[in-house]
Amino acid sequence: MMTVFDKLKDDRGNPSKICSPRKASIESGYAKEFIANRDETGRFWSTFLFTGFFFASFMHIWFWFSINSGSTPFFTPLSLSIFAFSFLFYGGAMGAVIKLYGWRSSTHARQALLRAGLCAGCGYSICELQPEADGCTVCPECGGAWRLKP
Numbered sequence: 139m140m141t142v143f144d145k146l147k148d149d150r151g152n153p154s155k156i157c158s159p160r161k162a163s164i165e166s167g168y169a170k171e172f173i174a175n176r177d178e179t180g181r182f183w184s185t186f187l188f189t190g191f192f193f194a195s196f197m198h199i200w201f202w203f204s205i206n207s208g209s210t211p212f213f214t215p216l217s218l219s220i221f222a223f224s225f226l227f228y229g230g231a232m233g234a235v236i237k238l239y240g241w242r243s244s245t246h247a248r249q250a251l252l253r254a255g256l257c258a259g260c261g262y263s264i265c266e267l268q269p270e271a272d273g274c275t276v277c278p279e280c281g282g283a284w285r286l287k288p
């Protein structure tokens with residue numbers, strides 16, 4: 139889900155950074171929608187539900203233990219409000235960040251960026267450059283080597 143923990147290697151097997159959809163759009167001047175299909179970028183709702191629920195549960199339990207010393211009922215109107223607020227606030231923020239900056243996976247990132255003729259590591263436009271003998275086009279910005287044509 140999150141590309142932060144996802145590793146990408148270029149076509150010569152060297153580790154590469156992954157250019158975010160947003161950075162690729164800024165670098166190339168293409169609209170984000172042109173570079174990435176909807177199913178290639180991060181998902182808002184699954185991130186919202188997953189991180190929102192996790193964070194809200196944590197906040198709820200933390201509140202129950204620390205503020206009330208665990209002596210009040212587990213569910214009170216206040217603790218439920220904290221749960222709901224944490225869920226909406228944190229889940230919403232994480233969902234938006236993942237949607238804007240994230241790819242669904244490094245494979246999706248690579249596929250979308252190379253299709254648009256961009257370096258998958260930094261978003262620099264490499265489609266006009268001459269490929270080298272092994273078929274890889276080397277990015278002058280970050281040194282990543284990519285096979286644009288399969």
Ligand SMILES: [Zn+2]
Pocket residue numbers: 257258259260261262277278279280281282
């Ligand atoms: Zn590059």
